[in-house]
Amino acid sequence: MKKKLIAGNWKMNGSLVANESLLQSLLAGIGQPACQVAVCVPAVYLAQCQALLKGGVIELGAQDISSHEGGAFTGEISPAMLKEFGLRYAIVGHSERRQYHGETDELVAAKAQSALASGITPIVCVGETLAEREAGKTEEVVKRQLAAVISTNGHCISEVVVAYEPVWAIGTGLSATAEQAQQVHAVLRAQLKAATPNADRIKLLYGGSMNAANAASLLAQPDIDGGLIGGAALKPKDFLAIIAAAA
Numbered sequence: 001m002k003k004k005l006i007a008g009n010w011k012m013n014g015s016l017v018a019n020e021s022l023l024q025s026l027l028a029g030i031g032q033p034a035c036q037v038a039v040c041v042p043a044v045y046l047a048q049c050q051a052l053l054k055g056g057v058i059e060l061g062a063q064d065i066s067s068h069e070g071g072a073f074t075g076e077i078s079p080a081m082l083k084e085f086g087l088r089y090a091i092v093g094h095s096e097r098r099q100y101h102g103e104t105d106e107l108v109a110a111k112a113q114s115a116l117a118s119g120i121t122p123i124v125c126v127g128e129t130l131a132e133r134e135a136g137k138t139e140e141v142v143k144r145q146l147a148a149v150i151s152t153n154g155h156c157i158s159e160v161v162v163a164y165e166p167v168w169a170i171g172t173g174l175s176a177t178a179e180q181a182q183q184v185h186a187v188l189r190a191q192l193k194a195a196t197p198n199a200d201r202i203k204l205l206y207g208g209s210m211n212a213a214n215a216a217s218l219l220a221q222p223d224i225d226g227g228l229i230g231g232a233a234l235k236p237k238d239f240l241a242i243i244a245a246a247a
């Protein structure tokens with residue numbers, strides 16, 4: 001059976017002291033998890049987190065990755081640089097980057113390609129805003145966002161992780177219901193099936209106010225293969241409870 005993946009997205013949170021305390025608590029409580037676990041940390045803390053995690057059960061991810069290999073791109077971080085820290089995952093196209101940093105579907109697709117070329121698994125985020133949902137455009141939006149990644153990455157699409165994160169559910173405490181999430185995941189799965197015979201092995205994560213209380217029902221859905229967790233990933237007890245719910 002496909003193992004679920006629970007990934008924390010720390011966003012722009014943390015400090016040397018706070019990270020150490022959080023990771024020590026997670027390592028002390030995690031045991032041998034039945035699912036895969038990762039934390040996507042701010043790039044400046046990759047070295048610290050790599051040293052604390054020691055290549056153990058919690059894997060490391062970044063929150064963004066450059067679409068360029070190197071050179072005159074001030075502020076960007078290349079895939080090769082990230083790889084030096086033992087990175088397994090890179091989030092690409094998070095709605096906060098689409099919204100505040102002008103990332104387009106094409107740029108997100110290029111970032112996914114850049115990650116894949118370096119052996120880093122991109123966690124590609126898609127999701128609709130509240131206005132788009134209310135206008136009945138949810139399917140159209142997530143399909144458009146995923147189509148760009150499929151067309152740029154060809155047969156490599158079976159190596160990506162996709163995260164459905166409805167923008168209205170992020171950081172609001174208002175999670176999608178398990179049924180709402182499953183409905184969109186089924187649409188994404190069908191789109192991937194049309195693109196690759198390996199679509200069933202692609203992990204589809206749900207993100208948006210997932211917490212210790214709602215994780216089990218979301219993760220019980222047939223097309224929900226894990227979670228991308230924001231706020232609750234900063235609280236060891238909550239993150240460990242979500243990991244336990246993914247067993």
Ligand code: 13P
Nearest residue numbers: 009170171208209230231
């Ligand atoms: P919250 O879990 O805080 O809603 O954030 C979800 C998210 O954006 C993960 O990438």
